[in-house]
Amino acid sequence: MIIRRMHEVEQRAVDMDGVRGVRMRLLVGRGDGAPTFSMREFTVEPGGHTPHHAHNYEHEVLILEGTGEADSEGGPRPIAAGDVLFVPANERHQFRNTGSGDLRFVCLVPAHFDCGEGGWRPTPGS
Amino acid sequence: MIIRRMHEVEQRAVDMDGVRGVRMRLLVGRGDGAPTFSMREFTVEPGGHTPHHAHNYEHEVLILEGTGEADSEGGPRPIAAGDVLFVPANERHQFRNTGSGDLRFVCLVPAHFDCGEGGWRPTPGS
Numbered sequence: 001m002i003i004r005r006m007h008e009v010e011q012r013a014v015d016m017d018g019v020r021g022v023r024m025r026l027l028v029g030r031g032d033g034a035p036t037f038s039m040r041e042f043t044v045e046p047g048g049h050t051p052h053h054a055h056n057y058e059h060e061v062l063i064l065e066g067t068g069e070a071d072s073e074g075g076p077r078p079i080a081a082g083d084v085l086f087v088p089a090n091e092r093h094q095f096r097n098t099g100s101g102d103l104r105f106v107c108l109v110p111a112h113f114d115c116g117e118g119g120w121r122p123t124p125g126s
Numbered sequence: 127m128i129i130r131r132m133h134e135v136e137q138r139a140v141d142m143d144g145v146r147g148v149r150m151r152l153l154v155g156r157g158d159g160a161p162t163f164s165m166r167e168f169t170v171e172p173g174g175h176t177p178h179h180a181h182n183y184e185h186e187v188l189i190l191e192g193t194g195e196a197d198s199e200g201g202p203r204p205i206a207a208g209d210v211l212f213v214p215a216n217e218r219h220q221f222r223n224t225g226s227g228d229l230r231f232v233c234l235v236p237a238h239f240d241c242g243e244g245g246w247r248p249t250p251g252s
Contacts, residue, residue: 108234
C-alpha cells in the first residue's frame with residue numbers, strides 16, 4: 001500500500017496549448033503500478049483555465065476547493081467544491097477558475113486509451 | 127457532461143460482513159456510462175471500519191475529512207484528510223475511523239475485474 005500526503009507530491013506547471021495558470025500533481029499513476037486509472041490533482045489560479053479540448057477517454061472529477069465554470073457541449077455550468085463531474089470520451093470540455101482563490105480538483109483518467117492508430121497508448125498525464 | 131453535488135447523491139448503509147458504521151454514495155459509476163472506473167464516497171462513523179479483506183482489483187483513495195488508520199500488509203498506518211492511498215490488487219486492507227468525527231474518503235475501483243472464473247465481472251459497488 002502506498003500512502004502519500006497530497007501536498008508533498010511534486011507539483012509541476014502544465015505546459016500545453018490553451019492552458020493558463022495550471023499546476024498538476026500526479027497522485028497515483030502508472031509508475032506506481034496502477035493498472036487501470038490514474039489520479040491527478042490540478043490547481044488553477046484565479047483567471048486560469050484548462051484547455052478547451054476533447055479526447056478519446058473520459059474524466060472523473062471531484063472539486064476540492066474554489067469555484068469556477070465547466071464548459072460542456074451544453075454551454076458553461078457552475079462548479080464548486082463538493083461537485084463531481086463525469087466527462088464522457090470525445091466531449092469537448094474546459095474548466096475555468098472564475099473565483100478569487102485557487103480552483104483545486106482531482107481529475108482521474110484511464111491509464112490507457114485507444115489512440116485510433118491500431119492500438120492502445122498510455123493516457124497523457126497518467 | 128454530468129455534474130452532481132456530492133451531498134445530494136443518495137447515501138446507503140454498507141451491509142457487508144466485517145463492516146461497522148459505513149455509508150456509501152456511488153458518485154460516478156457504470157450506470158452513468160463510465161467505462162473504466164467508478165468513484166464512490168464512503169463515510170465511516172467514529173469507531174467504524176471497512177472490512178478487513180483482499181480482492182482481485184485495486185483501490186485509489188483520497189481522504190477528504192477526518193483521521194484513522196489503514197491496515198496494510200505492513201501493519202496499521204495513520205491516515206488523515208489530504209492523504210492519497212493506492213491499494214494494489216490482492217493486498218489485504220482495512221480503513222478504521224480512530225477520530226472523534228466522521229472519516230470521509232473517495233475510493234475508486236475499476237469497473238470490471240478478473241473474477242478468476244474465465245471472465246471479467248462488474249466490480250462490486252461500481
